[in-house]
Amino acid sequence: MDSINVMRGLLVQNWVTIRSAANVPTITQGADSWIDLGDVEDLVLFLDVREVSGGAKMVYQTSPTKQETSFVNMLPAFSIATGVRIDRVFADMAAVPAARFIRWQFSTVAADVTFRLWCATYAWVRTA
């Protein structure tokens, strides 16, 4: 089978400010906005953060189905800092490569973050 690796840029989350209360430890991206990756195997995630407070953390999650209990972390949670953070999740190296759906989850209490999340995706496409 001949195949080529095709890149496509996806906006996972447009500019948004998320502010959590003391009694809400996690806020997860809305299910309507989860990305269905289809044939995508490799990802590069670009998190652009313009403001953060309160020690907020972010994690990227994936699952083969839209079932809440199925989602697991693709990468360990990280502390959010201003600037652009780049994370790579490649199928040949990752402990948990991207499955069909991906989403973000914000965790902490009494914190806020203003961010945008882009994703460059790489899919193997059959050409013959």
Next chain:
Amino acid sequence: MSGRTFLLEDWITIRSSLTNAFTQDPGRWLDLSGFSDVVIWIDVPEVTPPGGTNTNYVQLTLQTAPSPDDAYFGALAPSLNFSTASPYYQASVTPFILRSAQSLSVNNLMRFLRWQITPTGSGTWDLTFRIRVVANRSPTFVPPLIPGCVFWIRADLGITPVTSLNVTGWADQSGSNDPNKDLVSGVNPALVLADANYNNQPTVNFAGSAYMTTPSWATQLVQPNTWVIVGNPGRAGFLQVAIESNDKVSGQDISQTAGNDVQIFTSSGFVSSSTMPTPGVILAEFDGATSNIYVNSVTAPTAGTVGVGGTTGQASLTLGSSDIAWNPAGLNFWDGKFAEVIAYNAILTANQKGLLRSYLRGRYGMTIS
């Protein structure tokens, strides 16, 4: 499901008092032609071990074969043993995730994929599960894909026994198929099934008293050579030896010093200026007068010398203690864990080291660059 995501088995409960294996019906096996690797997502919300006895277990194995002939099927990944208490996996709302890997203890992905369940023990048992498969066209990276790999152990592969946390054997996966490189325990270390410090991958805990040795090391491993250790010493302020080889003249060793630095040694020593974090990676280049130590990719400030070592090849290797051939009771035990140990019979190029770091970063969630 769609694309490269497949449902191998929807929710099902298998309940029986028989002790024979149950194999998935051939009509449901997956034909994965065109894919190189799979990631298996297994949901197990309930298990009853045979007779309700928590020392019994139900084993779930993913099997693969190049043809539908039953005789060709072999394990794709290490089996999961389910019961209601340690050392077995227990029912969970979080999926269990398995990856295929090119190694000696499991088969590469072949064309067909199926599940098999085998109870161990007598009495009625059941297992409720669902299995989803995410297939990839890019093959999984493993360290032997870099030329010159002469030794590779990883805590999810080649461990014996699989039904106990007491590790008595840890088989080399480098592909040399040399049983003289398979570690056997002097004092058993303990398997950690999912270590939170290592991205929930398994580790082996040597805990300051365990050690393992190779029966002998027939292969010549003269300098230059490279060793990679993924683990952590676990206790500050004490000399702790990760590996030491016995070549009858001057064996190689890698250790944490009492000053918490990393030292490599052959006929002379050379100390890094970086302490070992958790999780940590030591990459040690034994190359006569121009040796190097990288601790989580930070290079020792200047290259040092470790001497050239013996020329008779390494007769044996001790993991977790000073060389047992010289110190039969063990000495300077490693009071921590190992997730993986790799050795190459060459100095790796910058690109090869980068590839290895990408692999370790992905597998263990490390922040090495």
